[in-house]
Amino acid sequence: xxxxxxxxxxxxxxxxxxxxxxxxxxxxxxxxxxxxxxxxxxxxxxxxxxxxxxxxxxxxxxxxxxxxxxxxxxxxxxxxxxxxxxxxxxxxxxxxxxxxxxxxxxxxxxxxxx
Amino acid sequence: xxxxxxxxxxxxxxxxxxxxxxxxxxxxxxxxxxxxxxxxxxxxxxxxxxxxxxxxxxxxxxxxxxxxxxxxxxxxxxxxxxxxxxxxxxxxxxxxxxxxxxxxxxxxxxxxx
Numbered sequence: 001x002x003x004x005x006x007x008x009x010x011x012x013x014x015x016x017x018x019x020x021x022x023x024x025x026x027x028x029x030x031x032x033x034x035x036x037x038x039x040x041x042x043x044x045x046x047x048x049x050x051x052x053x054x055x056x057x058x059x060x061x062x063x064x065x066x067x068x069x070x071x072x073x074x075x076x077x078x079x080x081x082x083x084x085x086x087x088x089x090x091x092x093x094x095x096x097x098x099x100x101x102x103x104x105x106x107x108x109x110x111x112x113x114x
Numbered sequence: 115x116x117x118x119x120x121x122x123x124x125x126x127x128x129x130x131x132x133x134x135x136x137x138x139x140x141x142x143x144x145x146x147x148x149x150x151x152x153x154x155x156x157x158x159x160x161x162x163x164x165x166x167x168x169x170x171x172x173x174x175x176x177x178x179x180x181x182x183x184x185x186x187x188x189x190x191x192x193x194x195x196x197x198x199x200x201x202x203x204x205x206x207x208x209x210x211x212x213x214x215x216x217x218x219x220x221x222x223x224x225x226x227x
Contacts, residue, residue, distance in 0.1 A: 032212050090156060104158070
């Protein structure tokens with residue numbers, strides 16, 4: 001079985017400040033890790049993914065995440081956020097079970113204010 | 115190339131009514147998924163399909179049925195709607211779910227009264 005825990009349900013931050021959205025996972029097998037973003041009233045869009053190799057993964061819109069196997073974490077970071085980054089962010093894991101369906105965390109709402 | 119489309123965008127049902135949600139993709143993807151999104155719950159897998167003619171249950175399959183008669187379409191049916199099925203439903207598809215991204219549709223908002 002696998003599960004994902006997003007440690008913060010809401011993260012308020014000022015524009016141009018750095019941000020970290022935390023994600024921990026548990027799994028008995030090797031997993032693949034993802035971060036998705038959902039803007040209001042829209043579907044989900046892939047930000048980045050970790051499959052193997054380098055533990056630092058760079059994605060779109062200036063986001064990056066670091067895979068830490070010993071701490072079973074995959075935290076998302078951005079050095080300087082914009083108002084337009086306000087959205088819901090989901091961490092997800094998958095493996096070969098369930099047709100590689102995504103197992104999502106409950107989401108973190110990022111609110112960027114001026 | 116329309117990507118993943120969902121029909122309808124919004125629907126109101128009375129308890130006990132039935133309906134079918136349609137997901138269509140024009141990318142020749144093998145894998146298709148139905149998720150539901152509820153406040154504070156993230157997205158949960160209802161059913162999925164790894165190819166035409168195949169379907170399997172996900173985490174929350176009760177009260178739903180699916181069919182994948184054509185590769186491009188994945189139908190989600192509610193035989194007797196219940197208020198607990200009020201949710202936003204997302205369809206996703208992928209050619210290779212690990213190497214490629216899952217592409218999500220815009221969602222269907224369903225309200226069951």
